[in-house]
Amino acid sequence: TVPFTHLCTMLEGVDRAKGKDNKKKIFKEFLDKWREFHNSVHKDDPNTEDSFYPAMRLILPQCERERIAYGIKEFTLAKYYIEILGLAKDSPDALKLLKYRAPSHAKGEAGDFAAVAYFVLKNRCPEKGSLTIQEVNDLLDSIATNNAAKNKEEVRRSILKLLRSTSAMEQKWLIRMIMKELKMGMNQAGVFAVFHPDAEDLFNVTNSLAKVCIDLRDPRVRLNEIAISLFSPFKPMLGQRIPLDGVEKEMHHEMFYIETKFDGERMLLHKDGDTYKYFSRSGKDYTHQFGAHPLEGSLTPYIHNCFASHVKSCILDGEMVGYNPQTKAIMSKGDKFDIKNMAEDSDLQTMYCVFDILLLNGQKFANSPLRERVDYLDKLFTPIEGRLLLGDRKDARTKAEVIDALNEAIDRREEGLVIKYPGSKYAPDKRKGSGWLKVKPEYVDGLMDQVDVVIVGGYFGKGRRSHMISHFLCAVAVQPNTPGEKPALFHTFCRVGSGYTLKELYQMGQRLHPHWRVFDKKKPPKTNILFPSGYKEAPDVWIDPEQSLVVQIKAAEIIESDKFKTGCTLRFPRLEKVRDDKEWSDCMTLDELDDMRKNAEGKLASRHAGIDDSGEPSKKKRRTVVRVEKPITVAPQFKAADTSKVQQVSAIFEDREFCIINGPPEHGKADLERKVVAYGGTVVQAPGPDTSCVLAHKVNVRVNNIISGGKYDVVKADWLLRCWEAKQCLPWLPSHMIHMSPDTAAQFALEFDRHGDSFTDDATVDSLKEVFEKIGEEKSSSKVSSEGIAEMEEKYFPNESPLGLFRLCRLYVDNCHVIGDQSTRIKDCPLDLVALEVRFHGATVSPILDSDVTHVLFHTSDLSRLDEVKALRRQRTKKHHLVTPGWVYDCIQTGAILTERDYEPHSSTDST
Numbered sequence: 001t002v003p004f005t006h007l008c009t010m011l012e013g014v015d016r017a018k019g020k021d022n023k024k025k026i027f028k029e030f031l032d033k034w035r036e037f038h039n040s041v042h043k044d045d046p047n048t049e050d051s052f053y054p055a056m057r058l059i060l061p062q063c064e065r066e067r068i069a070y071g072i073k074e075f076t077l078a079k080y081y082i083e084i085l086g087l088a089k090d091s092p093d094a095l096k097l098l099k100y101r102a103p104s105h106a107k108g109e110a111g112d113f114a115a116v117a118y119f120v121l122k123n124r125c126p127e128k129g130s131l132t133i134q135e136v137n138d139l140l141d142s143i144a145t146n147n148a149a150k151n152k153e154e155v156r157r158s159i160l161k162l163l164r165s166t167s168a169m170e171q172k173w174l175i176r177m178i179m180k181e182l183k184m185g186m187n188q189a190g191v192f193a194v195f196h197p198d199a200e201d202l203f204n205v206t207n208s209l210a211k212v213c214i215d216l217r218d219p220r221v222r223l224n225e226i227a228i229s230l231f232s233p234f235k236p237m238l239g240q241r242i243p244l245d246g247v248e249k250e251m252h253h254e255m256f257y258i259e260t261k262f263d264g265e266r267m268l269l270h271k272d273g274d275t276y277k278y279f280s281r282s283g284k285d286y287t288h289q290f291g292a293h294p295l296e297g298s299l300t301p302y303i304h305n306c307f308a309s310h311v312k313s314c315i316l317d318g319e320m321v322g323y324n325p326q327t328k329a330i331m332s333k334g335d336k337f338d339i340k341n342m343a344e345d346s347d348l349q350t351m352y353c354v355f356d357i358l359l360l361n362g363q364k365f366a367n368s369p370l371r372e373r374v375d376y377l378d379k380l381f382t383p384i385e386g387r388l389l390l391g392d393r394k395d396a397r398t399k400a401e402v403i404d405a406l407n408e409a410i411d412r413r414e415e416g417l418v419i420k421y422p423g424s425k426y427a428p429d430k431r432k433g434s435g436w437l438k439v440k441p442e443y444v445d446g447l448m449d450q451v452d453v454v455i456v457g458g459y460f461g462k463g464r465r466s467h468m469i470s471h472f473l474c475a476v477a478v479q480p481n482t483p484g485e486k487p488a489l490f491h492t493f494c495r496v497g498s499g500y501t502l503k504e505l506y507q508m509g510q511r512l513h514p515h516w517r518v519f520d521k522k523k524p525p526k527t528n529i530l531f532p533s534g535y536k537e538a539p540d541v542w543i544d545p546e547q548s549l550v551v552q553i554k555a556a557e558i559i560e561s562d563k564f565k566t567g568c569t570l571r572f573p574r575l576e577k578v579r580d581d582k583e584w585s586d587c588m589t590l591d592e593l594d595d596m597r598k599n600a601e602g603k604l605a606s607r608h609a610g611i612d613d614s615g616e617p618s619k620k621k622r623r624t625v626v627r628v629e630k631p632i633t634v635a636p637q638f639k640a641a642d643t644s645k646v647q648q649v650s651a652i653f654e655d656r657e658f659c660i661i662n663g664p665p666e667h668g669k670a671d672l673e674r675k676v677v678a679y680g681g682t683v684v685q686a687p688g689p690d691t692s693c694v695l696a697h698k699v700n701v702r703v704n705n706i707i708s709g710g711k712y713d714v715v716k717a718d719w720l721l722r723c724w725e726a727k728q729c730l731p732w733l734p735s736h737m738i739h740m741s742p743d744t745a746a747q748f749a750l751e752f753d754r755h756g757d758s759f760t761d762d763a764t765v766d767s768l769k770e771v772f773e774k775i776g777e778e779k780s781s782s783k784v785s786s787e788g789i790a791e792m793e794e795k796y797f798p799n800e801s802p803l804g805l806f807r808l809c810r811l812y813v814d815n816c817h818v819i820g821d822q823s824t825r826i827k828d829c830p831l832d833l834v835a836l837e838v839r840f841h842g843a844t845v846s847p848i849l850d851s852d853v854t855h856v857l858f859h860t861s862d863l864s865r866l867d868e869v870k871a872l873r874r875q876r877t878k879k880h881h882l883v884t885p886g887w888v889y890d891c892i893q894t895g896a897i898l899t900e901r902d903y904e905p906h907s908s909t910d911s912t
């Protein structure tokens, strides 16, 4: 109902005012008046959907997303005006409009169509407009839709209506609104800032002016606080996973808090006097479990009296954990208990660990910085052992301090740390850039963190599992543009064996059973699940992600793969658990996956790698994780040498083409290439049909690729150097060959035995040495690594054999008096039998505690070397697990690798 004139008068005022502050002041006055009016109109309906939006979309036409484009430019508009006003085509006014850019016609206003139009219309429009903002919007809607429908008559009619009911000044602003540029000297950010301190942020994430105007109608209510109110669930703030190196930067190189990371279930406690409610991170109500009143539930009765007398109402954020009163330890959230459904007679009791406060006696804190919030926490309650705990925090500044804290946390059998920026506000459901970081130790045998993916497909098993789904196809979500919105697309990402015992598999099958649908690769169903071309890894059955479950998967690393839409997949994935606390829409997103790959890049173990693909002496061994969209560049060591100035000195390599991959340190690739050219040969950077052979000093990834192509002879660079010295093209000997093409191999087979000893030439001391060396090499390379076996098991015998359970584990068994010194073996050590068990189930037992060891096995009866092993672990960046025989036997019994942390032996010097 607000007259359009009021809006235009304000805009005119802003336009004329000098200086940003004055401009803002005028807009603010208008807005305040409008708000006052709005409140009086809607005083009986505080939740009205009416808002400043109709005006806002005219003030910021460039932010308009709802109305389709007008498709009208100045020239078109000019023609409409000329027609409607009945101007003669060559009259001065018509020319002014049509040639508004030309100074001669338009005088001082040249170039500004709206201003030019203003002068033309001044005497032809009513003195005072009569339209409301609503009516103007309706007419603009009509112009936009009719223009799109090529309905010129209707467009004309709407413009006519506008012309007849608005003043020339209003027309000027209208034209600017249609041209989507207001030119009033106050930009978008300025308008937003006057409207609400969070307006720009909200617009940037939602792209919706309407949402900004409705959600932020009250300038006193901040964005973060909107979601938070007593007894209604909201999504808690999340932490971003981050590698250690990124911590300082993420904390703006300022002081930060290090907090204990509790391993349980996120829970928000709402309290108002005697009434309590508990909500999980997905907003599920668990009040029935923990207790709505001081006399019921597994927690409320024990904590009700802890609160200080000034506390009437509050909302707390924290973690619900299982506490063992016997050992006085927090149990990690494993497969062994569920804090949300704890049996009455459990050994464990429920404990709530509080780390944040969002509301106290009606006052909301989401916009207070963390350092102020924790002050309130301190005076809130008296902790009580095993029931209510106040999370601790310590100040830190450097990565070194984080490393120390992380090592201490590992020693205390904790999952990791949570690092928080003291200035951070509480942003519900926010993860990235929230100011909270999760730091977890890196273990030798796995990714930095688990991934939570959604099941989108299933594969039927074989044999006794042929009626069951033995494998799942999992996907990650394409993050929606607007936070809070649910993802609409999913990319296939990995295939994971159920890894579960038959019983659990059965239960999961039951839950998903009604939703499976057959997936026919030839007639692929229409789904929101995206596959790579050719529907690679197409499942037998599929499921709508919305009906599905989120599962937590652990894996060794992320590797490139074209079998999945993401372009990558998990190596040795293992299903750890169903994430009941996460909704389908809470699964990992592509962005998060990308972050994870970036973090992992170059940081992954190169254990068992042996080959170094950099071609340079390796200080840092890196296994590069290839990202899909990485721009292709040529690293210097792969570039061709400039051979244009090389003088040819002989023709012994005439007509021969070589592809040189790398050379020995003293004769680099470039040097070898110049030598080839000097002897009349040619060099290419990739082997082609005319290439006589590929030369290499070191076998790297590229050489391996060429070898696996099978087409080329790969010859040691050494051969070239010998030719150079001998000044002739020497024949290849078996000892020169890194790899032979089938032709060459057949040729050699006629002349040499399989170790490279010639049938006809006499052996020399040197040639024999070479032959013998080769025999040794063959032996070691014919042995398949554990990883190789694991790959075969995964491919051909999935879930079938319990004997591969520990395949990827490399154990050091604590059965020597001196660590790693097998000559000091303890006689009749009880661990010897356990060691046989683990080997029987696929593990490798290492005689020394090297950095490839994934687990150290201790016997609880002798922990004398535990501290020494822990000290060693503290120094290593890649950590190993400490376990006891209990872990081994429980794993064998469950048929799955269980959380090691729960089995870590305690040493006598442990403080806990």
Ligand SMILES: Nc1ncnc2c1ncn2[C@@H]1O[C@H](COP(=O)(O)OP(=O)(O)OP(=O)(O)O)[C@@H](O)[C@H]1O
Residues within 6 Å of the ligand: 238, 239, 259, 260, 261, 262, 263, 264, 265, 266, 267, 319, 355, 391, 418, 438, 452
């Ligand atoms: N001091 C703490 N501050 C904040 N969160 C904590 C704290 N201690 C434990 N947590 C828990 O840690 C969780 C984040 O780490 P975790 O790796 O366990 O995430 P998750 O449960 O797997 O979920 P996601 O992977 O989606 O973050 C938080 O959601 C919270 O439940």
Ligand SMILES: [Mg+2]
Residues within 6 Å of the ligand: 262, 263, 264
């Ligand atoms: Mg957790």
Ligand SMILES: [Mg+2]
Residues within 6 Å of the ligand: 449, 450, 451, 452
């Ligand atoms: Mg997680």
